[in-house]
Amino acid sequence: MTSGFLIIIAKLSDIFGRKNFIVLVLGSFIAFSIGCGFSNDMTTLIVVRAFQGIGGGGMYAMAFIVLPEMVPISKHALYTAILASTIALAGLSGPLIGGTVNRNHDNTFAWRWIFLLKESSKKWRALTVENFKSIDVIGLLLLLGASILFVTALEKGGTRYSWYSVITLSLLIISFVLWVLFWTWEWYQSNHETKQEPLGPHLRGAAMTTVIINLPQRFHVVNGNSPLEAGYRLLALTISIPFGSFIGGFLVQKLCIPFIWVLMGFAPLQIAGLVLLGFSSSNKDISRAIYGYQVVAGLGLGGSLGVSIMMIPFIATKQDMATLKRKDFEDQRVIRLAAVGMSGSGQFRALGGSIGIAICTNVLNNHITSALSSILSPIQLNELLQSTEVLTKFPPRLLAITRKAYSDAYNTQMLLLAAFSAATLMTTVLFWERTPRRMTKS
Template identity: 35%
Template sequence: MTINAKDGPLVAEESSPKRPSPAVVQDTLANSTIYLTGWQLQLLSLSLSLCMLLVNIEVSIIGTSLVSITDDLHGFNQNGWVVTGYLITYTGMIIIWSKLSDVFGRKPAILATLSIFTVFSGGCGATQTMTQLIICRVFQGIGAAGCFSLALTVAYEMVPKEKYPAQAAQLAASTALGSLVGPLIGGAISQDTTWRWVFLLNVPAGVVILILLFISIPRNFPNHGNTSYMAPTLRQKFSSSSLARLDVFGATFLLGATLLLVTVLLEAGTSFSWNSATSISLLVVSAVLWVLFVVTECIVTGEKWRPEPVFPWRFFFSRAWMGTLMISLFSGIPYNTVVITIPQRFQAVYGTTPLGAGVRLIPFNFLISFASVFVNILAAKARIKPIYLLLVGSALQLIGLALFTTITNDTTIPAAIYGYEIISGFGVGMVIGICLVIPPHVVETRDLAVASGALLQFRMLGGALGLAIASNVLNNRLNSALAGLVSAEELSVLLRSTASIHLLPPRLQAQVLAAFSDGYNLQMKIMTGFAGAQLLTVGTLWRKNQISVVGDEAKASTQSVDLEKKSSVKEPPPTM
């Protein structure tokens, strides 16, 4: 008996003189899929939505509680790592979890990843130092990555393609709702009790979702209804031939390249200079690892290699798919930056409470939630092509971010800032919402799991890079602007805790607040540049017959992708 699973679910089959190609295996399984209905579909939809809600709350909840956390643990100059440490592993592990679910099964993988997230959430709540918190956040991000990517993968597999817009709207709403309520919860907790509950509340919530997922996901999903499918035993899953499917080198190069790049973007100019040997060495090693990652994926994508690539080489030759990934990357850069830095600005410059900062971020997050649902309704009901929705959303995002750069150094909250939040939030929501339904229509069926992971991974990579850049810009701006105003000791205290601003003399306090305001405006100017790049990238999706996500055009588009790719698949040599 052999285990045939290259680029597809693990399938045990009798030895035969000729083994079918991976695309044929995957298509056979896809055609025999029995989709979920009734209470099981409803319960699983609810469970997946709650899973995505929980991990996305964790990204935005930090925005309004970060000042309280860093003031308590005395590490404002390390605040970027509290968020980015989470995002690095979140970013690096998304595709890897998708591949692990191909090897070990969807149900075991999503239960394992939610368990990791829950356990280390408790660890974050118990930490006593910034270093301990950052370490626990790194492991918490590992769990969150799988929750996010596998929730989307399972959602694709439990319903037929014509129902994808409805599922995408539901999951996009959950994602955006997490961003909406996260700052409010974080602000209320930080203001009325200890910030530790920001993390500790995930423990009971995670346990409840684990139970719901265990009940609602059928055994051997998504092959639960396929009578020809022979589920591998636990021994087979952990056998050398099964583990050999894991692209260990590719995953290692990806994580290493991401970690080193983000480290330079976070620390250069603060812990060490940009032209120092440390910065140059880290950038060079990161570049080498990125090259090794691409080369590795090119090699292991070949049929004669056992490991399954975390990013198949064939992806590089799909302009529409690579364009979608770049749009996802660019949209993540300003999104995470706004969610984190705007609440900081409200607290540091305008003196609002953590809860007040969360309330004032509602327009941005509510419009993201609303637009992510609305855009899928437009795509499904009005049959508007995704490219036009992406153009409108990207343009609105660009306009909103550009308006943020016009905020003055006044310590009074400008009323116009809420309008800027509405415009940019609606644009971000449109882009996030419509990107979720594109993958099934531009990639092969066998690549659906890793494609959904890649889409999310690029967005989170953008978020990590954006926050690293924003944190570095703010720290460098403060260092240069305040160097002549305060002593080195006072500057060190300011970078550890913003609460110390109010201990300064009134005149000096005004100058310090102006420096903070200038730093936040500079962050938004850089984010505006990335938004402009995103708008230009939408053009890569343009083609004669535009991508459609509903109706006969969508089916024809999906079938043409599979046929085109299948024709290029080389038949592997016979095995005995």
């Protein structure tokens, strides 16, 4: 749900005001977080969690939107690096906090504290008919439908439903049609005078999001670490991602190196780190080398994230991101369209993360099914795919075989993410210009 609402929230904040929408999405996130904390069954938790994701996505989007409007152009690189570092630290601290809260497995209320964090309320201005006339409802529905159906198909295909089942194929086909209609509609909106403002104006996020989730799982399943131990073994990645982001900002702002050169320099680090992680040992004891691999991957991921955010104002058209000259903000339409440039990048980065997780989950499930179907009974295999906690019931020999299968699956995931990163490097080349864009000290 988070990846489907970022651009939509950006456009609504244009119409109803930044402050009002920050308060709204924050209040929504808090309210549904409380709802998650008091959920009594899985169905309720899933539904309320989806609405919490909308509020969380709104908070994510609004941070990117207000940055160029509040920060002088000369300080864009610094604050963008801080923002990128905050995102990385927030994502990487999740396993540590979650592991700490759930350390006592006998305390069934422990997980609820993850959601019961804050409360807040504020007032916001009245809505007008003219506000609603500016909403691109068609574009909003097309984008939302295309994003959600595509991610759902990737998550369920090959696990609950066959890739060739009617449900999976229908979701993929309908999603494809909706994407085509969305981009066609946005092209029309951008080239014709209409009362609605176009929603549409990048897939960099699969690697970092998936690594943050999959590495702790590997430490827990393959190496037998507790959730807390699995979380702190990510510290090498936790530290190196923000550090890479600040290095990228220094190269771009202080040394005035073109954006594309810096991105192409960080990409090999990202690819190399993921490839090295893809050849991790299946032994229960963790090799110290894996922390070095995390540092290499983290520097590449952090540098790429920070620079890709910094470069938006310098590569987008004025219509999509007009922050190069402060006087441009005298044009209210330019202000509204500027929000789409930042939130659009955030949406596709989040969507890339969702797609990466869905694909890697399918790779894991298919590999485990293929490797263990002749060893485990159908009931055991189904229980294992639902929760790895059943490993505590396996005898030592079967446990060793299962851990080896999971190790191979996690290695395959890392190599797949390295391929994603290589594809990202190829798309970066599309930004090549005879005179590459860079920041100037002036």
